[in-house]
Amino acid sequence: GAVVSQHPSWVICKSGTSVKIECRSLDFQATTMFWYRQFPKQSLMLMATSNEGSKATYEQGVEKDKFLINHASLTLSTLTVTSAHPEDSSFYICSAKKGGAGNTIYFGEGSWLTVV
Amino acid sequence: SQKIEQNSEALNIQEGKTATLTCNYTNYSPAYLQWYRQDPGRGPVFLLLIRENEKEKRKERLKVTFDTTLKQSLFHITASQPADSATYLCALDTGNAGNMLTFGGGTRLMVKP
Numbered sequence: 070g071a072v073v074s075q076h077p078s079w080v081i082c083k084s085g086t087s088v089k090i091e092c093r094s095l096d097f098q099a100t101t102m103f104w105y106r107q108f109p110k111q112s113l114m115l116m117a118t119s120n121e122g123s124k125a126t127y128e129q130g131v132e133k134d135k136f137l138i139n140h141a142s143l144t145l146s147t148l149t150v151t152s153a154h155p156e157d158s159s160f161y162i163c164s165a166k167k168g169g170a171g172n173t174i175y176f177g178e179g180s181w182l183t184v185v
Numbered sequence: 186s187q188k189i190e191q192n193s194e195a196l197n198i199q200e201g202k203t204a205t206l207t208c209n210y211t212n213y214s215p216a217y218l219q220w221y222r223q224d225p226g227r228g229p230v231f232l233l234l235i236r237e238n239e240k241e242k243r244k245e246r247l248k249v250t251f252d253t254t255l256k257q258s259l260f261h262i263t264a265s266q267p268a269d270s271a272t273y274l275c276a277l278d279t280g281n282a283g284n285m286l287t288f289g290g291g292t293r294l295m296v297k298p
Contacts, residue, residue: 075228103286112274112290113229162228164286173219174276174286176228 071097073165075177082153082184089149090180092163098143099165103174104136107160119146153184187212189289191275197295198265206260206292208275215277218251218258219286223272232273233260265296 072095082088092102100121105113117125117138125138135157137149146165150157162179190209198204208218216237221229235242235251235258242249248261262269272293276286 073228113288115287160226164228173231173234175231176221179226179228181226 071095071165071167071173071175073099073163073175073177075163075180077180078178079181080183082182084154084184085152087149087151088153088182089147090161090163090182092146092148092165092177094144094165094167094175097165097167099146099167100143101166102140102146103164103166104138104146104148105162105164107162107179109160113162116148150182153182155184158182158184187287189213189275189277189287191273191289191292193290193292195293195295197297200265200267200296200298202265204262204265204269204294204296206273206275206294208258208260208289210256210277210289213256213277213287217278218249219276219278220247220249220258220260221274221276221288223274223291225272229274262294265294267296267298270294270296 074093076091080088102119104116106116107113115128116131117127119125119138119140121140121143127133140146160179164174164176166174188211219234220232223229233249235249246263250259272291274291275289278286
């Protein structure tokens with residue numbers, strides 16, 4: 070099946086710093102990628118939809134200036150958590166849609182962010 | 186309001202039995218419904234997709250049903266094994282290009298040996 074890779078898997082950063090998480094589709098081109106956040110024992114919460122070559126669409130309540138999303142190519146989207154705070158500590162997961170409507174979405178392995 | 190509901194309580198079953206998980210939705214008209222497996226600390230893994238015009242889909246020990254009248258999908262694992270223990274998520278896709286999946290809260294399945 071299709072592979073989506075996230076990096077880093079684990080990251081610890083200090084409050085006030087920024088951290089970038091990469092999401093790559095390794096064997097297919099993804100015109101659309103999605104970023105989710107998941108707290109322990111809770112479901113996935115969509116943060117934003119990222120389309121290649123255009124600005125991301127953010128869900129209500131998600132700060133655009135805090136969570137910067139760049140989808141510069143058909144195989145790479147990045148999420149940058151700016152000026153991180155301890156409450157930003159979470160599990161961040163990306164996914165990539167392989168084609169048009171109805172195609173399967175493949176998920177990365179997720180990235181654990183801890184802000185200290 | 187739109188809702189996707191999965192049983193938030195864990196489902197505990199004995200090895201070898203059939204596990205049945207439920208996904209109910211309201212105020213959606215999904216063209217597709219998908220089931221994913223998620224292990225702790227890992228990203229979800231795609232299992233099955235069923236279209237609105239399909240009533241049942243099978244894959245090895247897995248079976249999914251989709252009743253658009255009841256607005257419900259059932260996910261069955263036959264001959265369950267301890268390795269099937271995980272959280273199972275249903276997700277709706279309304280079918281429009283670029284639309285994201287909307288996930289239910291997931292049901293944790295525990296298969297005891």
